[in-house]
Amino acid sequence: xxxxxxxxxxxxxxxxxxxxxxxxxxxxxxxxxxxxxxxxxxxxxxxxxxxxxxxxxxxxxxxxxxxxxxxxxxxxxxxxxxxxxxxxxxxxxxxxxxxxxxxxxxxxxxxxxxxxxxxxxxxxxxxxxxxxxxxxxxxxxxxxxxxxxxxxxxxxxxxxxxxxxxxxxxxxxxxxxxxxxxxxxxxxxxxxxxxxxxxxxxxxxxxxxxxxxxxxxxxxxxxxxxxxxxxxxxxxxxxxxxxxxxxxxxxxxxxxxxxxxxxxxxxxxxxxxxxxxxxxxxxxxxxxxxxxxxxxxxxxxxx
Amino acid sequence: xxxxxxxxxxxxxxxxxxxxxxxxxxxxxxxxxxxxxxxxxxxxxxxxxxxxxxxxxxxxxxxxxxxxxxxxxxxxxxxxxxxxxxxxxxxxxxxxxxxxxxxxxxxxxxxxxxxxxxxxxxxxxxxxxxxxxxxxxxxxxxxxxxxxxxxxxxxxxxxxxxxxxxxxxxxxxxxxxxxxxxxxxxxxxxxxxxxxxxxxxxxxxxxxxxxxxxxxxxxxxxxxxxxxxxxxxxxxxxxxxxxxxxxxxxxxxxxxxxxxxxxxxxxxxxxxxxxxxxxxxxxxxxxxxxxxxxxxxxxxxxxxxxxxxxxxxx
Amino acid sequence: xxxxxxxxxxxxxxxxxxxxxxxxxxxxxxxxxxxxxxxxxxxxxxxxxxxxxxxxxxxxxxxxxxxxxxxxxxxxxxxxxxxxxxxxxxxxxxxxxxxxxxxxxxxxxxxxxxxxxxxxxxxxxxxxxxxxxxxxxxxxxxxxxxxxxxxxxxxxxxxxxxxxxxxxxxxxxxxxxxxxxxxxxxxxxxxxxxxxxxxxxxxxxxxxxxxxxxxxxxxxxxxxxxxxxxxxxxxxxxxxxxxxxxxxxxxxxxxxxxxxxxxxxxxxxxxxxxxxxxxxxxxxxxxxxxxxxxxxxxx
Numbered sequence: 001x002x003x004x005x006x007x008x009x010x011x012x013x014x015x016x017x018x019x020x021x022x023x024x025x026x027x028x029x030x031x032x033x034x035x036x037x038x039x040x041x042x043x044x045x046x047x048x049x050x051x052x053x054x055x056x057x058x059x060x061x062x063x064x065x066x067x068x069x070x071x072x073x074x075x076x077x078x079x080x081x082x083x084x085x086x087x088x089x090x091x092x093x094x095x096x097x098x099x100x101x102x103x104x105x106x107x108x109x110x111x112x113x114x115x116x117x118x119x120x121x122x123x124x125x126x127x128x129x130x131x132x133x134x135x136x137x138x139x140x141x142x143x144x145x146x147x148x149x150x151x152x153x154x155x156x157x158x159x160x161x162x163x164x165x166x167x168x169x170x171x172x173x174x175x176x177x178x179x180x181x182x183x184x185x186x187x188x189x190x191x192x193x194x195x196x197x198x199x200x201x202x203x204x205x206x207x208x209x210x211x212x213x214x215x216x217x218x219x220x221x222x223x224x225x226x227x228x229x230x231x232x233x234x235x236x237x238x239x240x241x242x243x244x245x246x247x248x249x250x251x252x253x254x255x256x257x258x259x260x261x262x263x264x265x266x267x268x269x270x271x272x273x274x275x276x277x278x279x280x281x282x283x284x285x286x287x288x289x290x291x292x293x294x295x296x297x298x299x300x301x302x303x
Numbered sequence: 304x305x306x307x308x309x310x311x312x313x314x315x316x317x318x319x320x321x322x323x324x325x326x327x328x329x330x331x332x333x334x335x336x337x338x339x340x341x342x343x344x345x346x347x348x349x350x351x352x353x354x355x356x357x358x359x360x361x362x363x364x365x366x367x368x369x370x371x372x373x374x375x376x377x378x379x380x381x382x383x384x385x386x387x388x389x390x391x392x393x394x395x396x397x398x399x400x401x402x403x404x405x406x407x408x409x410x411x412x413x414x415x416x417x418x419x420x421x422x423x424x425x426x427x428x429x430x431x432x433x434x435x436x437x438x439x440x441x442x443x444x445x446x447x448x449x450x451x452x453x454x455x456x457x458x459x460x461x462x463x464x465x466x467x468x469x470x471x472x473x474x475x476x477x478x479x480x481x482x483x484x485x486x487x488x489x490x491x492x493x494x495x496x497x498x499x500x501x502x503x504x505x506x507x508x509x510x511x512x513x514x515x516x517x518x519x520x521x522x523x524x525x526x527x528x529x530x531x532x533x534x535x536x537x538x539x540x541x542x543x544x545x546x547x548x549x550x551x552x553x554x555x556x557x558x559x560x561x562x563x564x565x566x567x568x569x570x571x572x573x574x575x576x577x578x579x580x581x582x583x584x585x586x587x588x589x590x591x592x593x594x595x596x597x598x599x600x601x602x603x604x605x606x607x608x609x610x611x612x613x614x615x616x617x
Numbered sequence: 618x619x620x621x622x623x624x625x626x627x628x629x630x631x632x633x634x635x636x637x638x639x640x641x642x643x644x645x646x647x648x649x650x651x652x653x654x655x656x657x658x659x660x661x662x663x664x665x666x667x668x669x670x671x672x673x674x675x676x677x678x679x680x681x682x683x684x685x686x687x688x689x690x691x692x693x694x695x696x697x698x699x700x701x702x703x704x705x706x707x708x709x710x711x712x713x714x715x716x717x718x719x720x721x722x723x724x725x726x727x728x729x730x731x732x733x734x735x736x737x738x739x740x741x742x743x744x745x746x747x748x749x750x751x752x753x754x755x756x757x758x759x760x761x762x763x764x765x766x767x768x769x770x771x772x773x774x775x776x777x778x779x780x781x782x783x784x785x786x787x788x789x790x791x792x793x794x795x796x797x798x799x800x801x802x803x804x805x806x807x808x809x810x811x812x813x814x815x816x817x818x819x820x821x822x823x824x825x826x827x828x829x830x831x832x833x834x835x836x837x838x839x840x841x842x843x844x845x846x847x848x849x850x851x852x853x854x855x856x857x858x859x860x861x862x863x864x865x866x867x868x869x870x871x872x873x874x875x876x877x878x879x880x881x882x883x884x885x886x887x888x889x890x891x892x893x894x895x896x897x898x899x900x901x902x903x904x905x906x907x908x909x910x911x912x913x914x915x916x
Contacts, residue, residue: 018690018719018765027716120700124761127664127694128717131686300666339780340751437652465777467651467807468911493780496810500908503871520847520898538880579849579896583887594883596900607781 018129025134029141036108036142049104050150053097057154060093061161098244101150102194102219109143109198110212113292117206122299132296136199143195152187159183186251193247193285200288203295219243236270240280249277306330307351307456307487312360314346321346323511324360329489333482335498336491337603338508339611344491345384347508348458351489352381364456377405380449384460386441388433394420394444395429398451405452419451420444424473438465446474450481457481457488463497475501495603505603507610514610523601524575529609530557531575535582536595540566546591553581567595618643618769618801619663624672626658626825633658634669635825645795645802647812647833649911650822656805659822660771663803664694677768690719693762693770693800697777699754703747707733707757710746711764718765725764732760735794752783756790763794769801776811788814809907813837819907821914829914839905846873846886849896858889877902 019027036046064086116122116139125135159180163172173180201215202208226242239245245261249272252259260269307329314321322343336344349355350362353369353376362369365378389397395416402412420429423443428436436444442462449457457478463471478501482488492498498505505522507514515522523531537546547559547568555578557571572578575598586593599605619641626634633655650656661667663676665685674681676688701710708729715725733742736756741749746757755775762770775791776784792815795802804815812819813833821829846866848855852873856866859875862885867874875886883900890897 017721017724019721020719021686024717024719031713031716115702115704119702120696120698121702123696123700124694124714125717126666127689127692127696128714129686129689129719130717134686300661337781339782439652465774465807468649468809468908469651469915471807472908472912493778493784494808494810495781496808538883576849576896579898580894583890583897586887587891592880592884593887593900594880594902596897598899604781608785611782 021130021134024128024130025138026141028138029145032112032139032142033145036146042107042111046104046108046146049100049107050146053100053104053150054154056093056096056100057158060089060096061158064089064093101147101190102216102244104150105143105147105194105198106201106212106215106219108146109195109202110210110215111202111208112139112143113199113202113296114206114208114211117203117299118208122296126296126300132293132300136292136296140195140199143198144191147191147194148187151190152184155183155187156180182255186254189251189254190247193243193281196285196288197243200292203292236272237276239270240272240276243284246277246280246284250281253277306363306365307489308361308363309347309350310361310363312347312350312357312362314350314355315358320511322350322508325508325513326360327506327513327516329487329506330504331482331485331487332504333478333488333490333502335502335505336489336508337495337498337505337607338491338514342508343511344508345460346511348381348460348489348491351456351458352376352379377452378455380452380454380457382442382445382449382457382459382462384464386445388441388444390434391432393430393432394425394436394440394447397433397444398448401448402451415451416447419447422450423447423477437467439467439470442466443470443474446477450477455486457486457490459488459490461491461493463492463494471497495607499603507607509611515606519603519606520601523606526609527573527575530571530573531578531598532600533570533572533575533578533596533598534562534567535570535593536565536567538592538594542591543568545589546586546593549585549589549591553585555581618677619803620673620675621659621662622673624659624662624669624674626655626662626667626669632825634662634672637672637822637825637827639820639827639830641803641820642818643801644817645804645815647816647819648803648805648822649807649809649812649819650828651915654822655825656822657773660773660803660805664692664771665689690765691768693765693767695758695762695770695772695775697773701746701754701757701761704745706745707738707742707749707753710757711760714761715764720765728764728766729760732763732794736760736790750783752779752786755779755783755787759787759790759794763798763800766798767800769803770795772802772804772806774806775804776806776808791815809911813907821911823915829910831910836907836910837904840902841905841909842877843874843903844877844882844886845899845901845903846875846897847871847899848873848890848893849898851893851895855889855893855895858892859885862889872899874903 035043037043039047113122116125126132130138159176197219198215201211201218205211205214222242223244226238226245230236230238239249239261248261249259249270253274258269309325309327312325313323320343325347336347338344346355350357351364351369353362353364353371353373356370365375367375369375369379389400392400395413398416398420399409399412402415403409407415417429420426420443423446425440425443425447428440433441433444442464443466446459446462449459459478462474466474475497478488478490482502490498490501503518503520505519506516515525535546537543543561543566547561550556550559550568550570555572555574557573559571560569561567562569570578582596600609619639621637621639624634624637625632635655637655637659648656648659658667662669662674662681665681665688668682668685677691679688681688705713711729711732712722712725715728716722720728730742736759738753738756741753746754749757759772759775762772772791776787779787788811791802791804794800802815804812806812816833819829819831819833819836820827856868856873859866864875864882864885875882886900887897
């Protein structure tokens with residue numbers, strides 16, 4: 001039997017002071033972010049990958065930009081020279097970072113919505129004073145912050161190193177302010193895109209590890225298929241079907257640079273209209289967003 | 304014939320206890336099997352079904368050992384606690400499928416399944432996929448599948464779980480009907496009220512041991528170490544005190560207490576049988592008109608708390 | 618407390634709520650109805666999770682069209698199915714739920730421990746939820762609904778799957794916690810005795826319409842025209858004596874039912890018991906139970 005005398009006054013008059021919705025959402029997001037970095041079974045992998053990405057970036061940065069390095073180069077013209085080792089290092093550096101980035105995005109995002117759907121605690125979150133969109137934002141924040149941590153931050157470090165090696169002149173930053181801006185935009189763009197795709201897989205497959213695996217296979221699988229396909233079709237629009245290529249193309253656009261990629265050991269440039277590129281991007285990211293929203297609304301309706 | 308007899312049955316799973324030294328005879332009619340989760344109800348049901356064999360002791364169903372005489376299994380209808388459906392089948396296909404496994408032709412099977420499902424009020428739903436069924440409909444389908452073989456013995460594990468009151472009522476009606484037809488029905492439920500509505504015959508298990516079996520009123524009589532509380536309400540509340548005083552003269556009355564709120568007299572007695580026999584005489588002699596004699600503490604609820612809950616009864 | 622006016626909700630061609638109107642008073646209210654009658658649709662609309670096709674719903678005086686999200690600050694919800702994460706401890710989970718409701722960390726922690734104390738949970742509150750028993754999981758589910766001190770709590774089948782002792786504890790806990798904190802309760806269940814034990818009012822929904830709204834105490838006072846009698850010893854002799862007084866007794870094998878004419882009938886039964894020298898175990902004007910009322914209304 002419940003002893004009623006035990007129930008104190010305090011309980012009776014409890015009147016919670018509740019904060020505003022944005023604060024709830026940011027709080028949820030930050031807690032999610034820190035729990036990704038916790039030193040537990042899952043968090044260790046995230047931390048290890050972050051460390052690997054930093055290590056990889058630094059090693060290849062040193063290899064490519066180290067002052068004492070002299071590589072055999074071919075003079076292509078008076079202004080442009082092609083150094084085979086540097087090209088390899090560049091490809092390996094970028095390729096490696098992207099591999100780890102996708103892996104990190106996959107394992108970190110896999111559980112965000114999947115775990116809530118799996119143990120059905122999603123229903124409890126949705127019965128709180130936050131809307132469906134609030135919930136999604138709260139689940140987007142952790143993975144987004146984590147990816148910024150490995151995209152914008154290392155790139156900015158490189159940028160700063162360049163600055164310091166150019167003699168700590170303030171002019172250098174002023175002359176390169178658009179470069180700095182582009183670095184930030186590109187980092188945000190990668191982080192946001194991979195976060196959204198990660199959350200989509202987390203919603204689609206409500207088991208954490210399967211979702212992570214599916215995400216990884218999807219990104220690299222489509223990449224390989226599309227590249228093979230491109231060899232036969234020779235239409236550059238095919239490349240837009242691969243997430244990795246699409247995001248790279250857009251990020252080259254951010255820098256205002258011409259996109260080229262290595263296919264079967266040969267450097268290739270592409271020709272695509274802006275409309276095609278951004279159309280494909282909007283379709284994919286928008287589709288993901290709508291899909292996640294729809295899935296969660298289904299959960300809402302079916303209890 | 305359709306009796307279930309357990310003799311000193313003990314079942315262990317490795318070093319985990321299932322049930323321990325249970326001896327009971329279950330006669331035709333309805334018998335409620337009660338106990339907390341994990342008490343051994345399901346283990347006991349599995350023994351009767353012949354799905355597992357006792358570690359010690361004997362089980363006999365209709366005179367045979369159910370574990371070796373597996374051919375008589377279609378004489379035992381079983382409703383498991385958990386859902387065990389092929390979700391893509393319709394209710395009709397599902398029931399017919401089990402009939403076909405027992406060598407009925409497709410046509411016979413369909414006919415029998417249709418009748419059995421219709422009896423449980425699934426005429427409209429039987430052609431729909433089981434995936435779309437509500438909890439109540441699922442329970443009814445499970446019962447229909449068990450009943451379609453016209454078994455002599457029913458073993459029903461939580462058949463009312465999740466069913467709405469209408470379904471519950473329908474199932475109870477069916478069970479009472481089967482009991483009247485002389486079938487043996489073992490039924491477990493967590494809702495004591497449902498069992499109370501169905502039957503007085505119970506088996507109470509806790510921690511693998513049988514705490515009590517038989518008619519619940521008789522069980523209460525056997526527990527004479529706990530004094531019985533009986534509520535008596537006179538028609539005129541001015542008679543409360545008179546009756547209380549009069550009853551205190553009797554040696555079998557321990558105490559009387561007046562409950563002003565409900566205008567009733569609560570009498571505590573050590574010898575309930577004498578009380579029930581003597582009270583009408585006293586009432587008649589003293590001309591105290593009474594409109595209610597009731598003892599709430601042989602309700603299933605209070606019996607359960609007394610036996611399972613240990614010292615914590617009201 | 619909750620008011621619905623001409624609410625219509627359709628899922629495709631299926632009409633879940635059909636011109637549904639109800640005015641739910643404060644207190645503890647039981648919602649009954651068959652599966653698919655529209656109970657859960659109504660609860661979800663009142664929670665602001667889905668919107669009605671037409672009609673107006675006001676909860677605690679606020680129109681749900683505008684405040685469907687903010688209304689949930691004042692509402693707690695305990696879903697039917699198991700929906701608590703296994704990998705957290707009870708305390709961690711409740712604090713998280715408090716934070717998501719908008720409380721700050723310290724008051725969420727204080728409140729969590731306070732509620733868990735009332736739920737009589739000791740050291741096990743620091744253990745992982747996966748180790749909890751069914752009854753404890755159910756208590757945690759109740760606690761998460763009450764954590765932010767809501768004005769109303771919706772309870773969806775709070776006792777399903779619990780054994781009798783755990784069920785009794787759950788009902789006592791619901792009664793204790795909500796009575797003291799003055800929380801209004803909306804209880805949806807299939808177990809009619811839960812409503813008898815917890816609620817002041819009962820509403821019955823069927824086919825998307827309100828079928829009945831009554832005070833539970835008033836309902837329980839209704840009496841039927843039978844006296845139920847249980848005697849020991851020679852039952853046939855007892856029945857015969859009554860028959861000789863032109864009283865026909867019916868029986869369902871366990872209990873005798875004597876038609877009630879006037880208070881005189883009681884005395885006749887007692888006389889018969891004395892004449893027949895049999896024990897009179899039970900004699901009571903049989904009450905209307907929730908089961909009778911429900912079946913009467915729904916069928």
